[in-house]
Amino acid sequence: MVGAGQLARMTCQAAIGLGVGFRVLAGSAADSAAQVCADVQVGDYTSRDDVLAFAAGCDVVTFDHEHVPGPHLAALEKVVAVRPGADALRYTQDKLAMRERLAGLGVSCPRYAPVSSLAEVTAFAAESGWPVVLKAISGGYDGRGVWVCETPDEAAEVLAHPVAVFAEQHIEFDRELAVLAARSPHGQAAVYPVVQTVQRDGICHEVLAPAPGLEPRRAREAQRLVLALAAELDVTGLLAVELFDTGRLLVNELAMRPHNSGHWTIEGAVTSQFEQHLRAVLDGRTAGRYGECFRWARSRRVLPLPACDGGRPGREDPPVREAGAAGAQDRARDRGRGPGAGGPAARAGRAGGALPGDGGGLRP
Numbered sequence: 001m002v003g004a005g006q007l008a009r010m011t012c013q014a015a016i017g018l019g020v021g022f023r024v025l026a027g028s029a030a031d032s033a034a035q036v037c038a039d040v041q042v043g044d045y046t047s048r049d050d051v052l053a054f055a056a057g058c059d060v061v062t063f064d065h066e067h068v069p070g071p072h073l074a075a076l077e078k079v080v081a082v083r084p085g086a087d088a089l090r091y092t093q094d095k096l097a098m099r100e101r102l103a104g105l106g107v108s109c110p111r112y113a114p115v116s117s118l119a120e121v122t123a124f125a126a127e128s129g130w131p132v133v134l135k136a137i138s139g140g141y142d143g144r145g146v147w148v149c150e151t152p153d154e155a156a157e158v159l160a161h162p163v164a165v166f167a168e169q170h171i172e173f174d175r176e177l178a179v180l181a182a183r184s185p186h187g188q189a190a191v192y193p194v195v196q197t198v199q200r201d202g203i204c205h206e207v208l209a210p211a212p213g214l215e216p217r218r219a220r221e222a223q224r225l226v227l228a229l230a231a232e233l234d235v236t237g238l239l240a241v242e243l244f245d246t247g248r249l250l251v252n253e254l255a256m257r258p259h260n261s262g263h264w265t266i267e268g269a270v271t272s273q274f275e276q277h278l279r280a281v282l283d284g285r286t287a288g289r290y291g292e293c294f295r296w297a298r299s300r301r302v303l304p305l306p307a308c309d310g311g312r313p314g315r316e317d318p319p320v321r322e323a324g325a326a327g328a329q330d331r332a333r334d335r336g337r338g339p340g341a342g343g344p345a346a347r348a349g350r351a352g353g354a355l356p357g358d359g360g361g362l363r364p
């Protein structure tokens with residue numbers, strides 16, 4: 001797996017259970033997965049040589065992020081099975097290409113337009129209204145690269161940065177949903193229940209599985225959509241589709257790796273998303289009881305303790321209280337970044353772990 005963040009760390013745990021040899025390409029030995037994985041290569045995923053050296057001796061290469069440059073993926077594909085492949089990954093690396101492809105397939109999405117000047121943004125707003133969402137075409141994550149602009153001045157400020165963006169209609173959604181499927185190279189696929197995701201500051205904070213109150217007809221529509229897209233884009237491994245629920249379902253974006261909306265599957269499903277991803281990319285290992293799930297699950301984001309920086313957690317800091325609660329709950333699991341990996345990440349406010357649960361008082 002290229003990348004050694006918390007998604008790779010949890011995939012490593014699944015690999016142990018499957019008896020699969022698992023190697024990570026880590027930026028540093030302190031990366032979350034590098035701390036627990038037996039086979040670590042330290043290197044730079046933007047270096048073609050590092051990526052090729054990492055893949056030597058692997059049967060299959062997969063990813064915990066979507067940032068390996070396209071030409072490196074093409075070079076990799078000549079020497080090893082790359083799953084998902086470069087053609088599919090393109091739609092997670094380039095959000096404008098993703099919008100264009102989805103529009104071509106007739107999938108409902110927010111209105112969008114390529115823009116490179118303020119005049120083009122205001123022309124777009126004349127049709128779609130303010131606010132306008134400007135989105136980085138590539139490189140965004142956790143809401144970095146998403147700017148909600150209320151006025152032309154705010155749009156001008158975004159355009160002043162050297163980041164290629166496109167314009168998107170601001171959607172007044174009722175809630176956000178996500179749906180996750182896995183597909184093998186031979187087209188065998190299985191789908192999990194649709195979940196509700198709650199974002200705070202662009203970061204997924206809470207996941208409710210299955211999405212409370214979602215009509216079965218609309219849940220099936222979302223599940224059919226993810227399976228159809230996985231086949232159409234020839235995805236191998238996991239495909240996550242993030243959706244806006246406005247009464248109808250609009251696609252926000254795609255991810256082709258374990259997804260933060262799927263951590264609940266570790267305890268909430270017979271086969272976790274991490275095991276599912278490995279089974280799918282390894283092919284021939286796909287098991288029947290794919291998406292069988294327990295009745296309800298909830299997972300919550302927990303930030304790393306400031307103690308990672310040598311300080312004592314402040315009493316009033318809500319994320320710290322939550323982390324403390326995690327330690328006190330016998331069902332809590334560290335999805336962790338691990339000791340030593342928390343410093344810069346903690347300061348940047350990135351996810352440190354998730355608190356899974358049995359759904360507590362959730363009701364349909």
Ligand SMILES: Nc1ncnc2c1ncn2[C@@H]1O[C@H](COP(=O)(O)OP(=O)(O)OP(=O)(O)O)[C@@H](O)[C@H]1O
Binds near residue numbers: 144169
């Ligand atoms: N067109 C839109 N209208 C309203 N809100 C939006 C729109 N696009 C994005 N958002 C909000 O911003 C969040 C992050 O957007 P998006 O998923 O596109 O970015 P990202 O940084 O790539 O996220 P991720 O961490 O999932 O990769 C969404 O979950 C949603 O809450």
Ligand SMILES: [Mg+2]
Binds near residue numbers: 252
């Ligand atoms: Mg998103």
